Amino acid sequence: SAVISQKPSRDICQRGTSLTIQCQVDSQVTMMFWYRQQPGQSLTLIATANQGSEATYESGFVIDKFPISRPNLTFSTLTVSNMSPEDSSIYLCSGSPGRDYGYTFGSGTRLTVV
Amino acid sequence: QKEVEQNSGPLSVPEGAIASLNCTYSDRVSQSFFWYRQYSGKSPELIMSIYSNGDKEDGRFTAQLNKASQYVSLLIRDSQPSDSATYLCAVNMRDGNNRLAFGKGNQVVVIP
Numbered sequence: 001s002a003v004i005s006q007k008p009s010r011d012i013c014q015r016g017t018s019l020t021i022q023c024q025v026d027s028q029v030t031m032m033f034w035y036r037q038q039p040g041q042s043l044t045l046i047a048t049a050n051q052g053s054e055a056t057y058e059s060g061f062v063i064d065k066f067p068i069s070r071p072n073l074t075f076s077t078l079t080v081s082n083m084s085p086e087d088s089s090i091y092l093c094s095g096s097p098g099r100d101y102g103y104t105f106g107s108g109t110r111l112t113v114v
Numbered sequence: 115q116k117e118v119e120q121n122s123g124p125l126s127v128p129e130g131a132i133a134s135l136n137c138t139y140s141d142r143v144s145q146s147f148f149w150y151r152q153y154s155g156k157s158p159e160l161i162m163s164i165y166s167n168g169d170k171e172d173g174r175f176t177a178q179l180n181k182a183s184q185y186v187s188l189l190i191r192d193s194q195p196s197d198s199a200t201y202l203c204a205v206n207m208r209d210g211n212n213r214l215a216f217g218k219g220n221q222v223v224v225i226p
Contacts, residue, residue, distance in 0.1 A: 033214070042202065042217065045214075101163075102160040103148075105159075108156075
């Protein structure tokens with residue numbers, strides 16, 4: 001299965017600033033997804049990122065707040081813009097080579113907004 | 115109805131016993147089902163995938179799928195303290211993005 005390197009692993013940011021999270025996959029994956037996970041909670045899908053097309057956002061998430069790039073089949077970024085303390089969470093990227101394969105997750109980014 | 119439901123609360127099992135986790139899903143056309151293990155402070159790790167009705171065994175793990183009842187389960191035999199984690203059920207949703215829908219997870223505590 002694919003190995004995903006995610007960085008930064010954690011950051012403490014000032015409100016009003018932006019943070020870009022990067023995920024690099026060691027093999028080509030068709031689909032990449034970005035999730036958010038609050039402590040003790042399950043995963044909430046933010047958006048789906050496919051190469052060559054705009055990301056598809058889930059209800060409650062918008063492109064202006066969470067712009068995503070997917071320049072090729074091995075890389076994606078998620079930016080958390082104009083951050084507020086409510087954005088404090090763990091952000092996870094995941095990828096899959098196909099619809100019937102399990103997804104591999106990056107190691108996560110623990111974001112704290114102060 | 116939620117897309118994927120895991121309703122059991124935290125599960126405590128003695129070391130060496132069998133831990134049983136259950137999951138139901140709403141999408142009748144789903145074809146791919148997965149179990150993830152997540153240790154505290156870590157990202158989810160895929161431990162089982164199952165696509166056909168019946169049982170699938172991998173080491174001490176057995177996944178069971180019943181599509182007619184829209185039910186998938188995970189059994190952990192000979193539970194070890196290292197199995198203490200949260201287990202997440204995931205179902206591939208046959209929508210345009212082929213996203214995975216996750217249950218809320220079940221915490222398993224194996225007592226030595």
